Amino acid sequence: MTTTMAEHISVMLHESVDMLVTDENGLYVDGTFGRGGHTRLVLDRLDKGRMLGFDKDPVAIAHGKSLAQEDSRFSIVQDSFANMVAHISDVFGVDKVDGVMMDLGVSSPQIDDAERGFSFMNDGPLDMRMNPDKGMSAAQWIAVAKEKEIADVMYQFGEERFSRRIAKAICEYRAHTPILTTLQLSKVVAEANPAWEKGKNPATRAFQGIRIYINNELGDLEVGLDAAAESLKVGGRLVVISFHSLEDRIVKRFMKLKAKGPELPRHLPIRNAHLDIKFKTIGKAIKPSELEVSDNVRSRSAVLRVLERVSD
Template sequence: MTKTMAEHISVMLNESVDMLVTDIDGLYVDGTFGRGGHTRLVLDRLDKGRLLGFDKDPVAIGYGKTLEQEDSRFSIVQDSFANMAEHISDVFGVDRVDGVMMDLGVSSPQIDDAERGFSFMNDGPLDMRMNPGKGLSAAEWIASVSEKDMADVMYQYGEERFSRRIAKAICEYRAHTPILTTLQLSKIVAEANPAWEKGKNPATRAFQGIRIHINNELGDLEVGLDAAAEALKVGGRLAVISFHSLEDRIVKRFMKLKAKGPELPRHLPIRNAHLDIKFKTIGKAIKPSLSEVSENVRSRSAVLRVLERVSD
């Protein structure tokens, strides 16, 4: 592992890049540039190859622009990886690439910067947007959303079993006082949560659910996985690192469907050859080593899965 700008530690750095790069002169996409940890190692592995990076975060884009100046093989775009198809064509002049990398979730610098509004540990404006220039902030959403929809978001995206109780407490509080800061929200959630999980802040699940909704993370992931698979040339690979069960379920289901085809009734006389399967999974899911987890506790829930295109 290496530390890059802003002390971000890239998870399963070598494992993911080993899986991704199969042609040192190929074309690659890093769908989640962050602070450039995976990007820099991919560039180290390439010779004449090129790499296109994506990120919504304007701070990450700033780092990416610096890297663009340092290495002409790299280009950065401020957009969601869900929209990669049009940018691949614009930057590379072709529709197919040799590999796509996605390191999902929030980066350590985003979490640790209180001003970004992701942290329930440090006080800051309640924002949570990957790109603060687009969409509603968490504070704006909380001020306007119905109690039911708020509860549904925390339950579906945060897997918060006390979502209704917490949403009720938030709505009662906002009726007399605007909720504008992270610690303000964290305190309301903690007081409404009747069963704190050992070793986990009681606001963790609620914050996760709200953040995922605000940034349309799962919607982008579903669209982005399709876009990535379509963009792969034969032999090209998609490597995805997820950090929570909702993301991993989507990735696992997507790759399984691509590699095995749709589930069909057992009595139907259809063989695999008839399904026109164009992909295969590479190995089993990879998890961080014990030594990596001991060095970076945030890596403990990470899962790496890899898909390869085998035919057109």
């Protein structure tokens, strides 16, 4: 399926870029390029500034290379944002930047293209990899994973409370028929799920858990947040948009720790000055407007958080 820019709506586009860009001649990183919605607006705001984009998805990389040909201020790298430190040095020749943007999760074009295997609504090969040229696909993993591992993945990463029951059904089904397509898996999950949530496909949580596991999304996020914070110069900002509670919990906890330091017993004679706090959070968490949610229902769960470096 050919995907155009019009088919992907960047969530909280102006809010995030307003928070990110503080210097029109600065250096910026888009850790999740996607179709370049955020990057293009950042470039519109820059004068002599430059932008570096990251993505695992080869289709996104193709869009990024096209943009790089249009605008010499932009470069794109096919890699996880968890590895940004080395690439920032290689591309910019320095180790500090003015801002890092992360728009987490799976993108609309990835969901809508059945061939990518993310959708439980449209049939396609059960892949789910952000980079389909690397690593084990969801079908390959489901074919060999033990029942307990499948249950743990759906419970930990999908918050699926019927994970054990669903994992057992998956293993019983695969014993006589390989699970190779998204609708096969979706059907097995739906039939094993005894309590469907109103307004939510019964396969939603199982698919989320498997996708996050296959792509190591939360592991990459934890490493990437550290890398981004350490790559900021004084006044530089980390802007993150998350879409589900697991992501947002990690982002919120990380930013709180950076801005306030570790939780210590009240009786200890330690002041903030002793903690060497180098960051602060900017404002409260931002959520999409009612108008944006009405225009793009996939934005409804989004949360935007901002962290700023205040000292070296």
